[in-house]
Amino acid sequence: MIFRQLFDSVSSTYTYLIAGRSGGEALIIDPVLDKVERYIQLLAELDVKLVKAIDTHVHADHITGLGALRDRTRCITVMGRESGVDVVSMRVADGDKIEIAGLALETLYTPGHTDDSYSFLMDDRVFTGDTLLIRGTGRTDFQNGDPAASYDSIFNKLLKLPDDTLVYPAHDYKGDTVSTIGEEKAFNPRLQVQSVEEYVEIMNNLNLPDPKMMDVAVPANLQVGLSQDEIEARGWSLDCGAAREILDRPDHILVDLRDRGERERHGVIPGSAHVPYPDLEANLAPGGLLRQLAGSPGQRLVFYCAYGERSAMAVQAAQEAGLSTACHIKGGFDAWKKAGGPTEAGESAP
Numbered sequence: 001m002i003f004r005q006l007f008d009s010v011s012s013t014y015t016y017l018i019a020g021r022s023g024g025e026a027l028i029i030d031p032v033l034d035k036v037e038r039y040i041q042l043l044a045e046l047d048v049k050l051v052k053a054i055d056t057h058v059h060a061d062h063i064t065g066l067g068a069l070r071d072r073t074r075c076i077t078v079m080g081r082e083s084g085v086d087v088v089s090m091r092v093a094d095g096d097k098i099e100i101a102g103l104a105l106e107t108l109y110t111p112g113h114t115d116d117s118y119s120f121l122m123d124d125r126v127f128t129g130d131t132l133l134i135r136g137t138g139r140t141d142f143q144n145g146d147p148a149a150s151y152d153s154i155f156n157k158l159l160k161l162p163d164d165t166l167v168y169p170a171h172d173y174k175g176d177t178v179s180t181i182g183e184e185k186a187f188n189p190r191l192q193v194q195s196v197e198e199y200v201e202i203m204n205n206l207n208l209p210d211p212k213m214m215d216v217a218v219p220a221n222l223q224v225g226l227s228q229d230e231i232e233a234r235g236w237s238l239d240c241g242a243a244r245e246i247l248d249r250p251d252h253i254l255v256d257l258r259d260r261g262e263r264e265r266h267g268v269i270p271g272s273a274h275v276p277y278p279d280l281e282a283n284l285a286p287g288g289l290l291r292q293l294a295g296s297p298g299q300r301l302v303f304y305c306a307y308g309e310r311s312a313m314a315v316q317a318a319q320e321a322g323l324s325t326a327c328h329i330k331g332g333f334d335a336w337k338k339a340g341g342p343t344e345a346g347e348s349a350p
Protein backbone atom coordinates (compact mmCIF):
# COMPACT_ATOMS: atom_id res chain seq x y z
CA MET A 1 0.00 0.00 0.00
CA ILE A 2 1.06 3.57 -0.69
CA PHE A 3 0.13 6.01 2.08
CA ARG A 4 1.04 9.70 2.15
CA GLN A 5 0.06 12.27 4.75
CA LEU A 6 0.32 15.77 3.23
CA PHE A 7 0.08 19.06 5.11
CA ASP A 8 -1.27 22.48 4.16
CA SER A 9 0.43 24.91 6.52
CA VAL A 10 -2.03 27.77 5.85
CA SER A 11 -5.07 25.89 7.20
CA SER A 12 -3.16 23.18 9.12
CA THR A 13 -5.04 20.58 7.08
CA TYR A 14 -3.90 17.00 6.60
CA THR A 15 -4.67 15.41 3.26
CA TYR A 16 -4.26 11.68 2.71
CA LEU A 17 -3.25 10.08 -0.55
CA ILE A 18 -3.70 6.31 -0.57
CA ALA A 19 -3.20 3.71 -3.27
CA GLY A 20 -3.29 -0.08 -3.38
CA ARG A 21 -0.01 -0.30 -5.28
CA SER A 22 2.29 1.54 -7.65
CA GLY A 23 0.67 1.60 -11.09
CA GLY A 24 -2.79 1.19 -9.52
CA GLU A 25 -5.71 3.32 -8.41
CA ALA A 26 -5.54 6.01 -5.73
CA LEU A 27 -7.92 8.00 -3.58
CA ILE A 28 -7.43 11.26 -1.73
CA ILE A 29 -9.12 12.47 1.46
CA ASP A 30 -9.64 16.19 2.22
CA PRO A 31 -7.59 17.78 -0.59
CA VAL A 32 -6.88 21.54 -0.39
CA LEU A 33 -7.34 23.66 -3.53
CA ASP A 34 -4.00 25.47 -3.18
CA LYS A 35 -2.15 22.14 -3.13
CA VAL A 36 -3.71 20.56 -6.20
CA GLU A 37 -0.59 21.02 -8.34
CA ARG A 38 1.44 19.19 -5.71
CA TYR A 39 -1.04 16.30 -5.62
CA ILE A 40 -1.01 16.02 -9.41
CA GLN A 41 2.78 15.93 -9.39
CA LEU A 42 2.87 13.33 -6.59
CA LEU A 43 0.31 11.13 -8.36
CA ALA A 44 2.59 11.12 -11.41
CA GLU A 45 5.70 10.47 -9.34
CA LEU A 46 4.07 7.54 -7.54
CA ASP A 47 2.61 6.31 -10.84
CA VAL A 48 -0.94 6.03 -9.52
CA LYS A 49 -4.25 7.06 -11.03
CA LEU A 50 -6.59 9.15 -8.90
CA VAL A 51 -10.10 7.69 -9.09
CA LYS A 52 -11.84 9.07 -5.99
CA ALA A 53 -11.55 12.38 -4.10
CA ILE A 54 -13.37 12.48 -0.76
CA ASP A 55 -14.17 15.28 1.67
CA THR A 56 -14.99 14.26 5.24
CA HIS A 57 -17.37 17.26 5.50
CA VAL A 58 -17.92 20.78 4.14
CA HIS A 59 -14.83 22.60 5.40
CA ALA A 60 -14.96 26.13 6.82
CA ASP A 61 -11.25 26.88 6.91
CA HIS A 62 -10.00 26.11 3.40
CA ILE A 63 -11.34 25.68 -0.10
CA THR A 64 -11.62 22.06 -1.14
CA GLY A 65 -9.58 20.63 -3.99
CA LEU A 66 -12.40 18.27 -5.01
CA GLY A 67 -13.63 20.24 -8.04
CA ALA A 68 -10.16 21.05 -9.34
CA LEU A 69 -9.01 17.43 -8.99
CA ARG A 70 -12.12 16.23 -10.82
CA ASP A 71 -11.49 18.70 -13.63
CA ARG A 72 -7.82 17.73 -13.89
CA THR A 73 -8.10 13.94 -13.50
CA ARG A 74 -11.79 13.13 -14.13
CA CYS A 75 -11.91 11.41 -10.75
CA ILE A 76 -15.13 10.72 -8.84
CA THR A 77 -15.97 13.22 -6.09
CA VAL A 78 -17.42 11.72 -2.90
CA MET A 79 -19.17 13.22 0.14
CA GLY A 80 -21.81 12.19 2.64
CA ARG A 81 -25.47 12.29 1.69
CA GLU A 82 -26.11 15.10 4.21
CA SER A 83 -23.65 17.54 2.59
CA GLY A 84 -25.39 20.58 1.12
CA VAL A 85 -23.04 20.78 -1.87
CA ASP A 86 -24.58 21.32 -5.28
CA VAL A 87 -23.22 18.19 -6.95
CA VAL A 88 -20.76 15.49 -6.08
CA SER A 89 -20.46 12.34 -8.18
CA MET A 90 -21.19 9.94 -5.34
CA ARG A 91 -22.87 10.30 -1.97
CA VAL A 92 -22.32 7.85 0.85
CA ALA A 93 -24.12 6.90 4.06
CA ASP A 94 -23.16 5.06 7.25
CA GLY A 95 -21.94 1.55 6.50
CA ASP A 96 -21.22 2.12 2.81
CA LYS A 97 -17.93 0.96 1.33
CA ILE A 98 -15.82 3.27 -0.80
CA GLU A 99 -13.77 1.02 -3.03
CA ILE A 100 -10.85 1.43 -5.38
CA ALA A 101 -8.68 -1.34 -6.80
CA GLY A 102 -6.88 -3.02 -3.92
CA LEU A 103 -8.51 -1.25 -0.98
CA ALA A 104 -11.76 -0.18 0.62
CA LEU A 105 -12.83 2.42 3.16
CA GLU A 106 -15.72 1.75 5.49
CA THR A 107 -17.94 4.79 5.95
CA LEU A 108 -18.87 5.88 9.49
CA TYR A 109 -21.39 8.68 9.91
CA THR A 110 -19.95 10.78 12.74
CA PRO A 111 -21.94 14.05 12.94
CA GLY A 112 -21.42 16.69 15.61
CA HIS A 113 -18.69 18.98 14.30
CA THR A 114 -21.05 19.46 11.34
CA ASP A 115 -24.18 17.53 10.41
CA ASP A 116 -22.37 16.09 7.36
CA SER A 117 -19.22 14.81 9.08
CA TYR A 118 -17.97 11.35 8.18
CA SER A 119 -15.04 9.21 9.28
CA PHE A 120 -13.49 6.49 7.16
CA LEU A 121 -12.08 3.25 8.50
CA MET A 122 -9.37 1.40 6.61
CA ASP A 123 -7.98 -1.72 8.31
CA ASP A 124 -5.71 -0.50 11.13
CA ARG A 125 -6.49 3.23 10.78
CA VAL A 126 -9.37 5.65 10.86
CA PHE A 127 -9.61 9.04 9.16
CA THR A 128 -11.61 11.10 11.60
CA GLY A 129 -11.99 14.43 9.77
CA ASP A 130 -12.70 17.08 12.39
CA THR A 131 -14.79 14.75 14.56
CA LEU A 132 -11.87 13.52 16.64
CA LEU A 133 -8.59 15.46 16.65
CA ILE A 134 -5.36 14.62 18.45
CA ARG A 135 -6.00 15.69 22.07
CA GLY A 136 -9.03 17.67 20.90
CA THR A 137 -12.37 17.43 19.12
CA GLY A 138 -13.89 19.49 16.32
CA ARG A 139 -15.80 22.58 17.41
CA THR A 140 -19.58 22.30 17.26
CA ASP A 141 -20.69 25.92 17.11
CA PHE A 142 -21.49 26.38 13.39
CA GLN A 143 -22.59 24.47 10.26
CA ASN A 144 -25.35 22.67 12.19
CA GLY A 145 -22.81 21.46 14.74
CA ASP A 146 -24.23 19.64 17.75
CA PRO A 147 -22.13 18.82 20.83
CA ALA A 148 -24.39 15.94 21.92
CA ALA A 149 -24.10 14.38 18.46
CA SER A 150 -20.33 14.86 18.63
CA TYR A 151 -20.28 13.01 21.97
CA ASP A 152 -22.34 10.18 20.51
CA SER A 153 -20.14 9.89 17.39
CA ILE A 154 -16.95 9.85 19.44
CA PHE A 155 -17.94 7.73 22.42
CA ASN A 156 -20.33 5.33 20.72
CA LYS A 157 -18.58 4.91 17.37
CA LEU A 158 -14.93 5.98 17.22
CA LEU A 159 -13.91 4.97 20.75
CA LYS A 160 -15.50 1.54 20.18
CA LEU A 161 -12.76 0.79 17.64
CA PRO A 162 -9.80 -1.27 18.92
CA ASP A 163 -7.41 0.76 21.09
CA ASP A 164 -4.52 0.31 18.67
CA THR A 165 -6.45 1.79 15.72
CA LEU A 166 -4.42 4.66 14.30
CA VAL A 167 -6.18 8.03 14.31
CA TYR A 168 -5.51 10.32 11.35
CA PRO A 169 -7.38 13.63 11.73
CA ALA A 170 -8.07 16.37 9.15
CA HIS A 171 -6.17 18.98 11.17
CA ASP A 172 -3.51 19.48 13.74
CA TYR A 173 -2.32 22.82 15.02
CA LYS A 174 0.53 21.63 17.25
CA GLY A 175 2.51 19.38 14.93
CA ASP A 176 1.18 15.97 15.94
CA THR A 177 0.59 13.70 12.96
CA VAL A 178 -1.07 10.53 14.23
CA SER A 179 -2.49 9.08 17.43
CA THR A 180 -4.41 5.96 18.46
CA ILE A 181 -7.88 5.40 19.86
CA GLY A 182 -6.36 4.14 23.14
CA GLU A 183 -4.14 7.20 23.43
CA GLU A 184 -7.07 9.57 22.85
CA LYS A 185 -9.23 7.71 25.36
CA ALA A 186 -6.52 8.16 27.98
CA PHE A 187 -5.13 11.61 27.23
CA ASN A 188 -7.60 13.67 25.19
CA PRO A 189 -8.73 16.32 27.73
CA ARG A 190 -12.19 16.69 26.15
CA LEU A 191 -12.86 12.98 26.56
CA GLN A 192 -12.21 12.88 30.31
CA VAL A 193 -15.90 13.46 31.03
CA GLN A 194 -18.45 11.40 32.92
CA SER A 195 -21.51 12.28 30.87
CA VAL A 196 -22.80 13.77 27.66
CA GLU A 197 -23.93 16.82 29.66
CA GLU A 198 -20.42 17.44 30.87
CA TYR A 199 -19.07 17.23 27.31
CA VAL A 200 -21.78 19.58 26.00
CA GLU A 201 -20.92 22.06 28.74
CA ILE A 202 -17.26 22.09 27.65
CA MET A 203 -18.11 22.44 23.95
CA ASN A 204 -20.61 25.24 24.54
CA ASN A 205 -18.04 27.32 26.38
CA LEU A 206 -15.07 27.22 24.02
CA ASN A 207 -15.71 30.79 22.80
CA LEU A 208 -13.62 30.40 19.67
CA PRO A 209 -13.40 33.07 16.96
CA ASP A 210 -14.82 32.09 13.55
CA PRO A 211 -12.25 30.61 11.15
CA LYS A 212 -10.63 33.34 9.04
CA MET A 213 -11.66 31.76 5.78
CA MET A 214 -15.19 30.79 6.79
CA ASP A 215 -17.11 33.41 4.79
CA VAL A 216 -15.18 32.49 1.66
CA ALA A 217 -14.62 28.79 2.14
CA VAL A 218 -18.11 27.57 3.02
CA PRO A 219 -19.90 29.17 0.02
CA ALA A 220 -17.09 28.03 -2.32
CA ASN A 221 -17.19 24.51 -0.91
CA LEU A 222 -20.93 24.26 -1.49
CA GLN A 223 -20.40 24.77 -5.22
CA VAL A 224 -18.01 22.08 -6.33
CA GLY A 225 -20.25 20.50 -8.96
CA LEU A 226 -19.37 20.08 -12.59
CA SER A 227 -21.57 22.22 -14.80
CA GLN A 228 -23.67 19.92 -16.95
CA ASP A 229 -24.92 22.89 -19.03
CA GLU A 230 -22.15 22.81 -21.61
CA ILE A 231 -22.83 19.15 -22.33
CA GLU A 232 -26.49 20.03 -22.76
CA ALA A 233 -25.76 22.97 -25.06
CA ARG A 234 -23.87 20.61 -27.35
CA GLY A 235 -26.86 18.30 -27.59
CA TRP A 236 -25.21 15.52 -25.59
CA SER A 237 -27.85 15.44 -22.89
CA LEU A 238 -31.23 13.76 -22.50
CA ASP A 239 -33.75 14.82 -19.88
CA CYS A 240 -35.61 12.04 -18.09
CA GLY A 241 -38.61 12.27 -20.41
CA ALA A 242 -36.48 11.84 -23.51
CA ALA A 243 -34.53 9.07 -21.82
CA ARG A 244 -37.74 7.12 -21.09
CA GLU A 245 -38.55 7.07 -24.77
CA ILE A 246 -35.36 5.31 -25.67
CA LEU A 247 -35.84 2.50 -23.12
CA ASP A 248 -35.97 -0.85 -24.91
CA ARG A 249 -34.89 0.68 -28.20
CA PRO A 250 -32.22 -1.62 -29.63
CA ASP A 251 -30.29 1.26 -31.19
CA HIS A 252 -29.60 2.80 -27.77
CA ILE A 253 -27.15 1.29 -25.30
CA LEU A 254 -27.87 2.45 -21.78
CA VAL A 255 -24.75 2.30 -19.60
CA ASP A 256 -24.71 2.61 -15.80
CA LEU A 257 -21.39 4.03 -14.58
CA ARG A 258 -22.02 3.66 -10.86
CA ASP A 259 -20.21 1.29 -8.53
CA ARG A 260 -21.74 -2.07 -7.70
CA GLY A 261 -22.65 -0.93 -4.19
CA GLU A 262 -24.62 2.04 -5.49
CA ARG A 263 -26.58 -0.23 -7.85
CA GLU A 264 -27.40 -2.64 -5.04
CA ARG A 265 -28.56 0.12 -2.70
CA HIS A 266 -30.52 2.32 -5.07
CA GLY A 267 -31.58 0.06 -7.97
CA VAL A 268 -30.97 0.43 -11.71
CA ILE A 269 -32.73 1.52 -14.89
CA PRO A 270 -34.09 -1.65 -16.56
CA GLY A 271 -32.07 -2.93 -19.47
CA SER A 272 -28.90 -1.02 -18.71
CA ALA A 273 -25.38 -2.40 -19.03
CA HIS A 274 -22.92 -1.88 -16.19
CA VAL A 275 -19.50 -0.34 -16.78
CA PRO A 276 -18.09 1.14 -13.53
CA TYR A 277 -16.72 4.60 -14.22
CA PRO A 278 -13.08 3.67 -13.40
CA ASP A 279 -13.25 1.02 -16.18
CA LEU A 280 -14.53 3.49 -18.77
CA GLU A 281 -11.21 4.37 -20.31
CA ALA A 282 -10.38 0.74 -21.12
CA ASN A 283 -13.88 0.24 -22.52
CA LEU A 284 -13.57 3.21 -24.84
CA ALA A 285 -10.08 2.31 -26.04
CA PRO A 286 -9.65 0.50 -29.39
CA GLY A 287 -10.85 -3.07 -28.86
CA GLY A 288 -12.83 -2.05 -25.76
CA LEU A 289 -16.34 -3.38 -25.30
CA LEU A 290 -18.21 -0.07 -25.44
CA ARG A 291 -16.26 1.05 -28.44
CA GLN A 292 -17.20 -2.13 -30.27
CA LEU A 293 -20.86 -1.88 -29.28
CA ALA A 294 -21.18 1.79 -30.14
CA GLY A 295 -19.00 1.50 -33.21
CA SER A 296 -21.76 -0.03 -35.34
CA PRO A 297 -23.67 2.54 -37.40
CA GLY A 298 -26.81 3.95 -35.78
CA GLN A 299 -25.89 2.87 -32.23
CA ARG A 300 -26.00 5.47 -29.51
CA LEU A 301 -24.38 5.27 -26.07
CA VAL A 302 -26.46 6.74 -23.26
CA PHE A 303 -24.53 7.04 -19.99
CA TYR A 304 -26.00 7.53 -16.57
CA CYS A 305 -24.68 7.64 -13.00
CA ALA A 306 -25.98 8.91 -9.65
CA TYR A 307 -26.28 12.66 -10.33
CA GLY A 308 -25.01 13.18 -13.88
CA GLU A 309 -21.46 14.16 -13.03
CA ARG A 310 -19.61 10.95 -13.91
CA SER A 311 -21.82 10.54 -17.00
CA ALA A 312 -21.03 14.11 -18.14
CA MET A 313 -17.32 13.29 -17.90
CA ALA A 314 -17.95 9.98 -19.70
CA VAL A 315 -19.67 11.80 -22.58
CA GLN A 316 -16.63 14.04 -22.94
CA ALA A 317 -14.32 11.02 -22.92
CA ALA A 318 -16.49 9.14 -25.46
CA GLN A 319 -16.69 12.17 -27.74
CA GLU A 320 -12.91 12.51 -27.54
CA ALA A 321 -12.65 8.83 -28.47
CA GLY A 322 -14.65 9.58 -31.61
CA LEU A 323 -18.05 8.25 -30.51
CA SER A 324 -19.96 11.30 -31.66
CA THR A 325 -23.45 10.09 -30.73
CA ALA A 326 -22.65 9.51 -27.03
CA CYS A 327 -24.90 11.34 -24.57
CA HIS A 328 -26.02 11.12 -20.94
CA ILE A 329 -29.09 11.40 -18.75
CA LYS A 330 -28.98 14.82 -17.11
CA GLY A 331 -29.20 14.64 -13.33
CA GLY A 332 -28.57 10.88 -13.37
CA PHE A 333 -30.46 8.15 -11.54
CA ASP A 334 -31.50 10.62 -8.84
CA ALA A 335 -33.39 12.75 -11.38
CA TRP A 336 -34.71 9.61 -13.09
CA LYS A 337 -36.25 8.34 -9.84
CA LYS A 338 -37.68 11.75 -8.97
CA ALA A 339 -39.29 11.88 -12.43
CA GLY A 340 -40.98 8.53 -11.76
CA GLY A 341 -38.84 6.55 -14.21
CA PRO A 342 -39.05 2.75 -13.89
CA THR A 343 -36.34 1.02 -11.86
CA GLU A 344 -35.46 -2.51 -10.91
CA ALA A 345 -33.26 -4.08 -8.24
CA GLY A 346 -29.51 -3.97 -8.86
CA GLU A 347 -27.63 -7.25 -8.84
CA SER A 348 -26.52 -8.66 -5.53
CA ALA A 349 -22.89 -9.59 -4.99
CA PRO A 350 -21.38 -11.57 -7.90
Ligand SMILES: [Fe+2]
Residues within 6 Å of the ligand: 057, 058, 059, 060, 061, 113, 130, 138
Ligand atom coordinates in the same frame (compact mmCIF):
# COMPACT_ATOMS: atom_id res chain seq x y z
FE1 LIG B 1 -14.19 21.30 9.76
